[in-house]
Amino acid sequence: MTAEHSHLPVEGEIRIGVYVCHCGSNIAGVVDVAEVARWAAENLRDQGVVVARDYKFMCSSPGQEFVTDDIKKYGLNRIVVAACSPHLHENTFRTATARGGLNPYLCELVSIREQDSWVHTDKAAATVKAKAILAGGVERVRRNEPLSPMTVDINPATLVVGGGIAGISATLEIADAGFKVYLVEKDPSIGGHMAQFDKTFPTLDCAACILTPKMLTAGTHPNVELLTWSEVEKVEGYVGNFTVTVRKKARYVNEDLCNGCGVCQEKCPKKVLDEVFEAGLGYRKAIYTPFAQAVPRTPVIDRPNCTYFEKGTCKACEKFCETNAIDFNQQDTVLTLEVGNIILATGYDLFDARKMQQYGYGQLPNVFTSLEFERLSNSAGPTNGHIVLRDGVTEPKSVAIVHCVGSRDKNHNSYCSAICCMQSLKFAHLVKEHTEATIYDFYIDMRTPGKGYDEFYQRIMEEGGIFVRGKPAEITDVARTVEEEGKLILQVEDTLIGQQRRFPVDMVILSSALEPRADAKELAVRFGISCSFDGWAIEKHPKLDPVATMTEGIFVAGCVSGPKDIPASVAQGAAAAARVLGRIQQKKMNLEPIKATVDAEHCSGCRICNTMCPYNAISFDDAKGVSSINVAMCQGCGTCIAACPAGAISGTGFSDEQVLAQIEGLLRIGADGMRPHRSGFPTTHHEAIEEAVRA
């Protein structure tokens, strides 16, 4: 439907085209879109609206053609599209506007979907709200100015943070394409959680067999600079031109001299419980590589546990080292890297099962976490793959596997950890393979979406695992019967038969939730990305742009953005690499011209804004006594604009005038029958005040 009232364009006149999208039934199901378009054409004429249309899918090719054609047909010089969030289609309609011959920044997108139809059920009220939102956009667009994007060069080097399978995949894709990658890993070796696993579901490939070749390739690739035992401390700059500060912790071993022979580890007299790689089930030395296939093979000295650092004598490692690689005087080094793009693949932490005291982890010795079981079943692990109880010798006769420990649980994490069902099935198979034990699988719902996953479930059922639908209420060693004595008893409501049951077993494996890294929020701040309340990184779009973030040049891969299995992590690593390679190939890219600037005349040099900028774009000029903003580094986030008490900072595209005009527009609907309620937000018009005073 179209409503128009054309007359010949007058010089300097604002001529606005309004496009209201149905979004199928997403918007039209709640908002009377035809009425909104009709209303705009009739009531916003004085604001410059020349034509208003509604259409089923405004983002489709015919929808966009309305915009491009109308610009010529009606001499439009401003466009307002009332549709979905600008996150999704701002670029689409700006591009359509540009095709019509207008500066793309003269197009404004207002959301009547996320901010209206999706959150309301009252059709009449939602339609009024859509009109208000649209009127706000019209007032705003009147004040939009043509802007030109800034062009910056893209540094072809990339930083990948995190050397798990996602980070390694991303690294190799980029390095193979011929570009430099810095791979930073906080642990002494790359490999991540996958290196701890024995088998992978559903194919039961040996994890080491498929991972270690990739690790080795990453470690020896001419385009990869591996920085293990290192952490990113600071990130400055912007897409294409990041400056990253990395702290390379002292290894006390000279990487250039070490040949990785391992004699130092052999000779070191100090045994240390390995809480990290062996999940507390095994020991390593004070000088160590986490595992035999570590990349790089250069070990690190664990300073707090090293006898020499503790007592001043020992140096066994130094004595036996043939290449004189041990260097007790080594210091941390701080490196400054210049990169164009960054991929975050920092992975996950395992839920601390101690938080669920009713399951007795930490108190009852034979309750194991999933990571402990991975080590227990790993042929290269502390028991050489023998599945035994905590005493190290007894083979269990019955094993319970508990799903959803710390996930799908309102008290801990409400989300599903995605991998636990399949992981638990894998455990069931491994127990079956290695022992004679009876296996009980306690699940809430069995979730096996994925290629070959449900077939794997069928196979495990055929292998004789006993599946009990119910979440155990308690795991205890307090026996009620003779049969229960000396056992761990799981108290559970079997929801399929509606009965409380007790299962005495020898061993319990808790399939713990995947959680964001403990420092996930600091990481988000350091890299200037958003994360959810839990701490998972937020993607630019969960479906259409799952490896990009809202910050240009920063990408995510793997579990940093949520629980994922290995195939998904590998795919994300490659996807992030593809996005980065696309940027590198472009060589240059356009930056949004939305920037903040300081009006030096109005700046009093109070320095309130100085610490505000997440991109470190603000500096203080002592001589002039004013603050200034580096335009290239400014991302237009607006933080400083809000902070400036003098109103001396303004943002292109987000001036106070534009924002206030938009608010005035939102309130204009009052004149159309729905006056803002007296107890609500007072209108800014003097008449309304007058009316209130006289009431």
Added chain:
Amino acid sequence: MSPTARSNGGAKPATKPATKPATKPAAKATAPAARAGGKPKLAIFGAASCGGCDIAIVNIHEHILEVAAAFEIVLWPTIMDGKYSDIEAMEDGEITVTLVSGSMRTDETVHLARLLRRKSKLMVAFGSCASEGCIPGLANLSSRKQILDTAFSTTSTDNPEGIRPIWEYQAPEGVLHLPEFEPMLRTLEQVVDVDYTIPGCPPESKQIWAALQAVVAALDGTGPLPPKGAVLGAGESTVCDECARRRDVKKIDHFVRIQQVASFDPEICLLEQGLPCNGPATRNGCGALCPSVAAPCIGCYGAAEGVVDYGARLMSAYASVIVASKPDEIDKVLDGIADPAGQFYRFSLAASLLRSSRTAWNTDGEQ
């Protein structure tokens, strides 16, 4: 705040004030020439105010003679006798400049503001009350009923018969009208069109003189007429611009009240020492008098050029530099601001985007 205050000789609006702002003559872009055969006329009128603005004008000392020489003063109730009926008898636009100090509290002040607007070529909101409501504007945190209850019925008031003001009284001679206390205090600009603003509580005398000189020069034709809407007698930046204290990057982990600390570092920014100083948000022009003697700026010069809501700006600025990350830590820092409404809106509540508390807005019609 008695509603009978400033009734000034029983002057009563001849007619009930119109419900719409009177249409006013548009200020001319060019300097209004002095009327042939006479000096330009000047009116100085105080609405709801303390009289401090009048004193600040007189405080230009001997320059007042130059003002008297340049203008024919037609109304200045604080200083000289005058009748509103004389003003009513004038032609529209006959007064060249009117300075209005004080805010719009009663229907009488509203009526006179409209009258003077009609009769004046240039209308100046003089001082904080007229331009942003000032201290009297804090009454907008309370409903009219609450204000009258406090004034007439609290224990400090000796009013055993519970007498309350009434706006109309049937006397033997006829109906008497008293100025009605309006439900909400308004600024001058919320009632009539304003050409210029001179901020300050009160404006600094040397700034008043500078502003008057600019107007005189414009009338003489020796200087440009400031553009409509201009703020005269002040700068465009904030008090920090004139403050000599040394400033560093701001990180505030606590706020203190001035009486809680024995002394402050004489060199360093007061805000950095935890004293809530409004200097960063307050328009300059006063010469940073308060912070120079270790008293925090309280914001009497109002918002900087282009700022719409002073208090919102200042709150946003304070919030930006608080170094605490957990909600309870942040709350603890903010608890150091003992009186948020007074801290952020001491002078500008009536001119703010909110204008009043919800209580005042909702119960404005009650007695």
